[in-house]
Amino acid sequence: MSAQARKQSAITLGVLLRSEPMRDVVVRPEPASDEPVVRVQLVDDVEQVRRCEPGTVVVLQRPIAAAAWSVSVAIRYAWERRLPCVVAQLDPQAAPSVVRLAERLDVPLGHCPGDLAHLALALAPLVALPAATRSQTVTRCASAILEQQDASSVLRVIQQNLPDVEVTLRAAGRGAHPVHHAEGTDVRTVTVPFGPLDPWGARELRAEVTGGSPEWLAVVSDVLAIARAQILACEAGSLVRLSARRATEESLLLQVTEHDGLDRPDVASAARELGWVVDGGLVAGLVSLPDHAREEVSSLDGVLPAIPDATGPVRYDAGWAYWMLCRAADETEGVGPDGVPDGLPSAVSAQRTLAVALGRIRDDAGLPRNVATGVGSIGRGPAGLGRSLRHAVLAAKAARLTPAAGPAPVYDEVGASAFLVGADTADLRPIAREVLAPLADCEDVAALVQTIATYLDCGGSTARAATALGVHRNTVSGRMERVRRLGVPVDDPARRLVLHLAAHLEAQRLRASAVAREERTEDAPSC
Amino acid sequence: MSEQLGVDALDDLLLGSQLGVLTAASTFTGSMERWVSRCLAEHGPVTVLHPDEVDDTFGADEFACCVGMVGSLAAMYEMPPGGDECIEAFDELGRMIGRRPHCVAPLNAAGVNAMIAVAAAALNGVPLLDCDGQGRVFPLIDQTTFALAGLDAAPLVGVGPWGDVVTVRSPAGRAERLERFGLAGAGGWLMTALYPAPVRELAAAGIPGSLSRCRTVGAILRSGRGHIGALLARELGGRLVGRGRVAGIAEQAEHGVATVQPAQPVAVVIDRADRPGSEILIEVRNEAVLVLVDGAVVATTPDSICLVDPLRRRAVDLLDLNEGDAVDVFVLPADERWHTDAGIRLAGPRAFGVPLRHHEERR
Numbered sequence: 001m002s003a004q005a006r007k008q009s010a011i012t013l014g015v016l017l018r019s020e021p022m023r024d025v026v027v028r029p030e031p032a033s034d035e036p037v038v039r040v041q042l043v044d045d046v047e048q049v050r051r052c053e054p055g056t057v058v059v060l061q062r063p064i065a066a067a068a069w070s071v072s073v074a075i076r077y078a079w080e081r082r083l084p085c086v087v088a089q090l091d092p093q094a095a096p097s098v099v100r101l102a103e104r105l106d107v108p109l110g111h112c113p114g115d116l117a118h119l120a121l122a123l124a125p126l127v128a129l130p131a132a133t134r135s136q137t138v139t140r141c142a143s144a145i146l147e148q149q150d151a152s153s154v155l156r157v158i159q160q161n162l163p164d165v166e167v168t169l170r171a172a173g174r175g176a177h178p179v180h181h182a183e184g185t186d187v188r189t190v191t192v193p194f195g196p197l198d199p200w201g202a203r204e205l206r207a208e209v210t211g212g213s214p215e216w217l218a219v220v221s222d223v224l225a226i227a228r229a230q231i232l233a234c235e236a237g238s239l240v241r242l243s244a245r246r247a248t249e250e251s252l253l254l255q256v257t258e259h260d261g262l263d264r265p266d267v268a269s270a271a272r273e274l275g276w277v278v279d280g281g282l283v284a285g286l287v288s289l290p291d292h293a294r295e296e297v298s299s300l301d302g303v304l305p306a307i308p309d310a311t312g313p314v315r316y317d318a319g320w321a322y323w324m325l326c327r328a329a330d331e332t333e334g335v336g337p338d339g340v341p342d343g344l345p346s347a348v349s350a351q352r353t354l355a356v357a358l359g360r361i362r363d364d365a366g367l368p369r370n371v372a373t374g375v376g377s378i379g380r381g382p383a384g385l386g387r388s389l390r391h392a393v394l395a396a397k398a399a400r401l402t403p404a405a406g407p408a409p410v411y412d413e414v415g416a417s418a419f420l421v422g423a424d425t426a427d428l429r430p431i432a433r434e435v436l437a438p439l440a441d442c443e444d445v446a447a448l449v450q451t452i453a454t455y456l457d458c459g460g461s462t463a464r465a466a467t468a469l470g471v472h473r474n475t476v477s478g479r480m481e482r483v484r485r486l487g488v489p490v491d492d493p494a495r496r497l498v499l500h501l502a503a504h505l506e507a508q509r510l511r512a513s514a515v516a517r518e519e520r521t522e523d524a525p526s527c
Numbered sequence: 528m529s530e531q532l533g534v535d536a537l538d539d540l541l542l543g544s545q546l547g548v549l550t551a552a553s554t555f556t557g558s559m560e561r562w563v564s565r566c567l568a569e570h571g572p573v574t575v576l577h578p579d580e581v582d583d584t585f586g587a588d589e590f591a592c593c594v595g596m597v598g599s600l601a602a603m604y605e606m607p608p609g610g611d612e613c614i615e616a617f618d619e620l621g622r623m624i625g626r627r628p629h630c631v632a633p634l635n636a637a638g639v640n641a642m643i644a645v646a647a648a649a650l651n652g653v654p655l656l657d658c659d660g661q662g663r664v665f666p667l668i669d670q671t672t673f674a675l676a677g678l679d680a681a682p683l684v685g686v687g688p689w690g691d692v693v694t695v696r697s698p699a700g701r702a703e704r705l706e707r708f709g710l711a712g713a714g715g716w717l718m719t720a721l722y723p724a725p726v727r728e729l730a731a732a733g734i735p736g737s738l739s740r741c742r743t744v745g746a747i748l749r750s751g752r753g754h755i756g757a758l759l760a761r762e763l764g765g766r767l768v769g770r771g772r773v774a775g776i777a778e779q780a781e782h783g784v785a786t787v788q789p790a791q792p793v794a795v796v797i798d799r800a801d802r803p804g805s806e807i808l809i810e811v812r813n814e815a816v817l818v819l820v821d822g823a824v825v826a827t828t829p830d831s832i833c834l835v836d837p838l839r840r841r842a843v844d845l846l847d848l849n850e851g852d853a854v855d856v857f858v859l860p861a862d863e864r865w866h867t868d869a870g871i872r873l874a875g876p877r878a879f880g881v882p883l884r885h886h887e888e889r890r
Contacts, residue, residue, distance in 0.1 A: 047884055068777070068794045069810040069817055069881065076822025097775060097796040097806055101822050104804060 009215060010036040011130040013084045013108070014163025015137055016057065021122035024113055025087060028099060031108035034164055034210060035084040040127050042120035046070045049077035049086075057085045057127070059112075059120040065089040071098050071109070079105040087112050087119065134219045137161070141223045150238075151231045158227055164210040165220055169231070172202040186210065190217055192224040197232055199239065205231075246301060249274065250315040257386030276311055281328030281347060284376040284388035285310075285354040285408065287361060288319030288396040292516075293370060303365060307357040317393050319371075322358070326350035328380050347378040351410045358408040370515075372400040373408040394418040401511045420504045429509065432502035435495075438486040446510040451479040452488070453503035456496065529580055532645060532655070532738075533572035534564050539745030544641035545842035546744045546759070547663045547831040547859065549814050550600075558607055563642045566649040573645055574654040575738060576630065578730035581656070590626055591726040592617070593660060594647035595634030595719055597668055597685065597706060602715025603639070606688035612718035613647040619684040619692060620720040630726055632656035634671070634719070636737035637664045643718070644738075658733030660722065662862050663831040666813035669703045670874050672864045673722050676732030685709060685717030693717055734862045748840050755837050756855025765859035768818055768825055769807055770837065771797040773852045776845075792880070793845065797854060807856055809834070811845060812879040818856065826858040827883060829865035829874040833857050 013035040017027060038055035041048070046064050058078060064070035065088040075098070078086045087110035092099045102109035112119050126133040144157045151169055158167045172193055190207040205224045209217060252270050255261030256278060262268045271278065287304060289297055297318055304313040304320055312322030326347045345353065358373035374395025376388030391411035398417040399409045411418055436452075439445050451469065455476065458464040462480070466473035480490065489495045532540075541560055567573065576584060585591075594613060596603060621627040631651065633644035636659040648655035660671030668680050681702035685693040693709035695702050702721070710717055722729060740763070747759055760767045775796040797807040799820075810817035815832035818825050826832055834843035834854045843854055864870050876883045 045882055047882075064882070067792070069808060069819060072808055072819050072822040073824060073883065074822075076819070076824075079822070094777065095794075097794075097808060101806065104821065 009130055009213065010038045010055065011127060011133050012163065012216070013037050013057070015133065015216075016123065016126060017085075018161055018163060019123070019126055019133070019136070020140070021119055021126070022110070025110040025119070026092070027085065027108050027110045028092065029103045029106060029108060031085060037084055037127050040120055040123040042117055043074070046073050046077070049074045049083070050081065052077075052081055052083055054082045056081075056083050057087065057123065058083055059087045059116050059123070060089070061116055062089060065116055068095045068098050071095070072101055075102050075105060075107045075109060078107045084108065085110060087116070089113070089116060130215070134215060138219055138222045138226075142226045145223070145227050145230045148230060148234070150234055154227050154231055154234070158207075158223060162207075162220060162223060166208040167224070167227075168206050169203060170206060172204040188217060190220045190224060192221065192228050194228060194232065199235060242301060243298070246298070246315050252276075253314050253316055253321065253389075256382045257389060260382065262382050277325060278323075278382045278385050280380065281326045281344070281350075282323050282379050282381075282385045282388060283326055283347060283350040283354055284321055284323040284379070284385055284392045285358045286316065286319045286321055286374050286376075286389065286392040286396050287313065287358060287367070288317065288372050288374065288393065288400075289368070290370050290372075290400065290516075291318055294318040296368075300367065300371075303367065304361060305365060307354070307361075310354065310357070316389055319393075319396065321389055321392070322354065323385055323388065324350050324354055326378065328378065351375050351378070351412075355408040355410055362408065370400075372396040374399050374414075375408055375410045377411045391418070394421050397421040400515065401508050416504070420501075420508060423501070424505055424508055428501070428505060431498075432505040432509075435499055435502040436488065436506050438488050439483065442482075442486075446507070446514070448479055448483055449503050449507045449510060451476060452483060452490065452499065453507050455480060455490075456500040456503065529574050529576045529584075529654070531572035532567075532575045534567045536742060537564055537567070537642075537645075539742040539749065540641060540645070540738070541745065542748050542841065543741035543743065543745030544637055544639075545844070546637070546741075546748075546835070547814075547833040548638040548842065549811055549834065549845045558604075559639060559642055562608075562610060563646045563649075566646045570649040570652065573648040575657050576654050577657045577739075578733060578735045581727055581730040584654075585629055585726040587725060587727060589629040589726050590624065590723055591630045591632060591656065591729045592620055592628045592720050592724070593634040593673070593722040593729070594631045594644055595640040595721075596643055596716055597634075597719045598710045598713075598716030600639060600716075603688075606714055606716075608688065608718060609690075611650070612686040613643065613650050613720075615692065616684045616686045616718050616720040617647065617651045619686075619694065620682065620723055623682045623684065623694060623696065624723045628653065628720075628723060630654040630656055631720075632722075632729060632733055633659040633737065634668065634721065635659045635661035635664050636741055637661070640664075641738065641741055647720075655738070656726075656730055656733065657738045658730055658735045659737040660733055662734040662737060662865070663829075663859075664814050665829075665874055667703050668706065668719070668721060669700065670878070671722070672734055672862060672870075673724070673729065673732045675864055675867070675869055675873065676728070678722055678724050678728065678732055680721045681705075682723060683719055683721035685713065685719040687713030687717050689714055734864075748835075748842075751840065754855075755835055755840055756857050759833070759835065760857040760859075763859050765831075765833075765857050768820065768856040768858060769797070769799045769805075770801050770853070770855045771799040771807060773848060773850050773854060774798045774806065775850060776848060795845075795848065797856065800853075809856065810881060812881070816876055816879040817881050817883065818858065824883060827876040827881070828879060829861040829870060831859040831861060833859060 013031050016037050036055050037057050040057045041052055042059050042061055043049055044061040049058055052058060060074055071088045071090045074086050085108040089112055090098055092111055141161045145154050148154045148157055155167055188209045190209060191204050193204040205228055207220050207224055209220055255267045256271060300320060307322050310322045310324040313320035325344055327344050355375045362371055362373045374392045376392035379385050379388040395409050395411040395414050395418055398414045398421050439448050442448055454468050455465045462473050462476045466476045484490055630653045631647050634640050644655060660673040679699045682696045683702055691713045693713060695705045697705055747762060757767050777794050778791055793811040795809040799805040799807060805821050808819040809815050816828040818832050834856055836843050837855050838853055865874055
């Protein structure tokens, strides 16, 4: 092999410095990592350094390894001979002038606290068999990578073990990496795509390698491939663990709230482990998706933040539940069993706090627009929590259909809307449509239905209905006249309750249809 | 041409004798110069003979010897000599060799021994040869050009601070080791008469003009003019290494290679003022043996590595040296006999535990 070819295939100083034998060797100044190393020489006569061929790492033997004069002379010779590194046993603190000399001449000086002959002996085969050393580097990286639990630590391991390599995890096909390199620096890129197994889309590992030989680029590529597998495995493991935890929590919440689960030791123990407190007064809230989007509820996993002083989020129904402790209605303010103030808020205060926090999550956490939030009534104990959660579901549904209800309405304040949302069942829905069938062909059916519901809410008062609807009273009179003409029994006392309920249910349905239409329009790609 | 050395020449001699002496130099208390001065006052000026005059002055069978203090200068200041040690050692050596020496020569005309040689000549009433065996200070008594010429330090006589008389009669090359043992028991120093030899042989083996050079150096130092380091280097045929301030003085744990040198290695680091960022490192093994500039070897023993204080215009003693002191570093070439193979073996860097090829070789 020619000297040139030998130099090209040689391992670099950076690889050598990161090898196992050099683990305890401290090197200053920071070496140029891409310097090829063709030989390691143990030297017991400093004059031998003058005869070393370029590319030789010099390991000084004691006693000259520990004397300031001899290390200084070795550094000087190394500078004259363009040797990549000198390893000695001179405490940098005790010989600052030698360190200064090494820095001034830019000759990396290593301090090895151990046996220098053993070090040279261990380094020699690494330099003599560069292919084996590269394989060893890949193996060492693989071992270290396989111990990591997340992508960032995997990347850190790569940075630590592969000199002169800048590695990033990024979406495939993005523009140039923003790292700036000195002018004239030979930088090459190695890319390993994640492929179809990537749960987050098409990502890739990209390494920018400064001054690497083809053999070194192959090492980088191998390491990135191993890193890719570990990152995918870590992420899959995280997803599985998260999913299992969510499912466990969801199941546990149902057990606790619906089936007196706390009477069972296993359920009680699991609830304790999760830190759940379901004694005393409780108020629940919900971040909810519409029923038709129930399958997408897991998309909010990991997105929803915690709320101070509240438990959650825990998957519940078509959304995620939170609850917080408060004083029950029959409890006096804030004194615990040991006489110390318990610091619990009142029920109303807890409801407000939860409503504000949920409203902030809905608006600020980057959630889909079809997410709604609601707060339940106050409950007591596990059963009370279950009831509060059910009320929160209704309040959230009411909020979705009644924008005027606010971002996170409280069940107790929503009134009939929440009840009607609950009454919107498959049995009643066809009946409501049949009662209002005469209006089905009208273009303004939604306005007419809403007018009927409001008119009846106001006890047949045209003036109050007009105020509630925000229209002129003649408009209300006109609409009601048309309704009567079309055969809707507005004035029949025996059928008025049915008509009143049917009008509210149909109004809800029509609003829900309108909201869904709006959402579809917003989600459609624009040209 | 012989000359008389009297009291008036002592100041130059004293100051000049310190040059190139790092660990046995200028910590004078004043007692030494007063004693030598009194000797000259009582016994008259000493006749100083240049080696060229020896053949005309002495017969082939007339003997000379060297005189000098061997051991620790600090110990000598703690227990100063009584004054007659030079006479006793001189007389006892005469008895050992069966004849009284006709003149004396300094073991080394540097440091305290330059002054002691003058006192010895005055006290014993014999002429003083203007030559010495080292041309500087080496720590061992067999690191001399006398030894290079085949002369042996033994028989020798040393007189210690407690009046102990140590005599050594030994096979060639053993005197240094034996006297070193005697030193430890005698109290740290021995006023020693050694190298008994025919005057002509001793003069031929010595480095000529050593005493005269001391006086020349002293005169330059006392003149108060010019860049002292550069001036001395030029006048004495040497070269200036640089000027700077002491950045550190550190004792080293490692010798380099095994050596018989008695002192612990010391490294002196000097920040160069004439080339900012550059550093001079001086390795001291009893005396300065190596100078590096930024790791490059610029001088080694046996050349004489000299430090002078340009502000106080005097040679630097390691005991007086502190971080921040200004110093000039220059190198004086050793006598050509030191640059022979035998000379390098005896007094080159390797002899001091610094296994570097001698600087002359690399040039």
